[in-house]
Amino acid sequence: MTNIKGENFIADIHQLDVKGSGQAVVWRENEHGNPKKLKLTIPYALPGEKVSVTVERPWVRRWRAKPEEILQSHPERIEPVCPHFQKCGGCVWQHWDYSGQLKQKTNHVKQAIEAQGFDPSLVQDTVGMEDPWHYRNKMEFTFAPDGTLGLHEQGNFRNIISLETCLIAGKNMVEAAMEVANWALDHKLPGYNKDTHEGLLRHLMVRESFATGEIMLALFATEAPNSHLENAVNDLSERIGKKVPNVKSLLWLENTEWADRTQAAKTHILAGRDFIYDEMVGYRYRLWFDTFFQTNPTQAQKLVEIALEMGQPKKTEKMIDLFCGVGTFSLPFASRVAELAGIEIVETSIESAKRNAEDNDISNTYFLAKDARLGIDQVLETFGKPELLLLDPPRSGAGGKVMRRIGRSKPERIVYVSCNPDTFATDIKELIPFGYKLEVVQPVDLFPHTYHVECCALLTYVGE
Known part of the structure; x- marks a missing residue:
């Protein structure tokens, strides 16, 4: 091991990682004069930029460091307006023009589904905000x-x-x-x-x-x-x-x-x-300190409206809302179907969902506090096969067992709401052997100036 204190490199940013940081590869010689690859993670750098960075331990294979100087800047780079930017962890993209952020989020979703064999042209342009500031509730x-x-x-x-x-x-x-x-x-x-x-x-x-x-x-x-x-x-x-x-x-x-x-x-x-x-969307909810509720209400309303448009709920149909939480999607869908069953493992959320349904005079709902996979089995036994199923799982996704259980239950239409394009893509791949076709994916930006992106997708049963 050498005693080099640090070495300066000129790095070309070729892409961003899943957390919005720049990725670069540089080469340096080891003590024997042989070339060695060094992978750099450089936050606050944008694709196509050339930056100067110091690596304190250049003999390692990976290093993370902020750029010391932007030698060639992205045309969409702007001056951040918050005095805390690059200090607090709330935002990572305030230095990127908002239109560029939206394009990057669209590309992220396209790359995620293409990696699982789906057609990236099914992904629509990300729905952004007119005013992407002061949006968190x-x-x-x-x-x-x-x-x-x-x-x-x-x-x-x-x-x-x-x-x-x-x-x-x-x-x-x-x-x-x-x-x-x-x-x-x-x-x-x-x-x-x-x-x-x-x-x-x-x-x-x-x-x-x-x-x-x-x-x-x-x-x-x-x-x-x-x-x-x-x-x-x-x-x-x-x-x-x-x-x-x-x-x-x-x-x-x-x-x-x-x-x-x-x-x-x-x-x-x-x-x-x-x-x-x-x-x-015209429905009232009670929020306690530990209630999960969408943190961007403006965009969350758009997300619900998109889900309703994709799902096309009908008054003659039964529906399952999987990972239903406090009923964010359950209530607007329940008003448009014959019966709705909501499944959620967190008991306090189920109690809130029941109370929210009562507050809004909605009486055609059944909420079950249970693990998703076991909950589906119980609901199918007592409730029957649904024509429509909506799921909004956590960032880790629903998982193969849950997705295969959904596939076997064969709802006519599946609306998948996701906060993680990568787990979304691996989840929906599980449905293809059961006869489902991906129709459309609509990304929605609920977190401007961050790398996060939500998406809403429709899959229809076309036969195995």
């Missing part, structure tokens, strides 16, 4: 040990960047978060130290309904709001009530676990109720 901020509130530094989970702004979060959410940040500093309340496991304040979750205007503030702390915190807690309630009147749910959540997650052993309602109301 949920954010999680973290307290540093000194009590400041902010976001995790990219690549350094223990360092918190003090919050000045967030250009992808709703403006009212940022204002509400700043009020809590100022309150914590005024009362000199310590943040949680991940190394010593000491401190009071851990996280702040902010949710906002863009439809109703209601806001939830959920403060995660290592202890209950006991008597020695009475003055601080009362002040928080008064401040929020005066300065952010749209907060309809102010919560103090106890989290004594070492794991750095927004979980709670006990919930204390400081003001309002323990949920807020949201709306989508």
Whole structure:
């Protein structure tokens, strides 16, 4: 092993990886004068760019480093507008013109399905946003040990960047978060130290309904709001009530676990109720602090509308909604079919789905808390064969066993909603031996300035 401190390379970015970082290959000689390949991952570099980068250990096979200088820039490169860009991990593509981001997302979906043998021309252009800023209706901020509130530094989970702004979060959410940040500093309340496991304040979750205007503030702390915190807690309630009147749910959540997650052993309602109301496609939903709901309501509504257009639900049909969550797709589809069965492994989500159906006067639904594959079997026994099946699995996909079970049940039409083009492509390949044909894939951008892309696809049964 050599003692070289570092070596500079000129790298040509030939593609992006699945997390939006540039990929390059350079060659260097080893101690015997033989050529060796070095694969570079270079965040914030764009395809076709030529960049200068220093590799601290050039004898390794792979290295990750930020570009020191852009020697030849992409024509769509722009100046990022957020002061936190390249520091926090919320955005990775603010330096890329939005039209370029959309083209890259379309190409990602095309490459994913082509790799599994499908025709890439079935992929439509990605549906983007007119205004790709302030689109998120949920954010999680973290307290540093000194009590400041902010976001995790990219690549350094223990360092918190003090919050000045967030250009992808709703403006009212940022204002509400700043009020809590100022309150914590005024009362000199310590943040949680991940190394010593000491401190009071851990996280702040902010949710906002863009439809109703209601806001939830959920403060995660290592202890209950006991008597020695009475003055601080009362002040928080008064401040929020005066300065952010749209907060309809102010919560103090106890989290004594070492794991750095927004979980709670006990919930204390400081003001309002323990949920807020949201709306989508004309249906009302209750959202608790741990409810999964699409974080971009503008684009999520488009996604639901696209799914409805693809699925063509009919009043004479039965339908299964697999991985149904709290009923985001279930409710609008249930209003258009004879019967709908929703399956979801998370019991609290199923309880929410039942409550949301009741709130919207929808009575033709049946919700089952069960693993997807076993749930399908149980529903088919009691419910019968569906003409239409929709699935919206997690990023890991539905998996071969679930997809083959779907194939054997032979619904006429399958609508697959995915947040991961790669697992989507491997999943739908499982349906081909059962007689299904991929008709169309429509990507939708729910996360501007990030590499994530959702897509909605239609498969029809054409016979084995």
